[in-house]
Amino acid sequence: MSGKQAQKVTWTLQLIEEMKVVPIKYLKKLVNTDDIWEVRIQSGNNIFRLLGFFDGESVVILNHGFQKKTQKTPRKEIHIAELRKKSYLNRRS
Numbered sequence: 001m002s003g004k005q006a007q008k009v010t011w012t013l014q015l016i017e018e019m020k021v022v023p024i025k026y027l028k029k030l031v032n033t034d035d036i037w038e039v040r041i042q043s044g045n046n047i048f049r050l051l052g053f054f055d056g057e058s059v060v061i062l063n064h065g066f067q068k069k070t071q072k073t074p075r076k077e078i079h080i081a082e083l084r085k086k087s088y089l090n091r092r093s
Helices: 003-018 075-092
Strands: 027-029 037-043 046-055 059-068
Touching (some): 003 037, 003 046, 046 075
Antiparallel strands (some): 027 037, 046 059
8 A cells, every 4th residue: 555545544534523414425234244344445446445334423433445446235245244344243241
């Protein structure tokens, strides 16, 4: 990831943090998952996704990131995020 791309990721995360209602363009719940959400970032022709989940009403735990190369979010990437969510929740209890 280049410095410019990292700046775009940071900018997007700050935008999500500051907005009361976040447009689906930036944050979307993935269907048929264990309540996994996707932060969507586009920098030029590169598409990045950060996957995670809500811990309470206002804390988002981002636990997996990848560069997206296909139209659909790969099931393998969602599975990694789901496993990490389960591990996080098990450690919390």
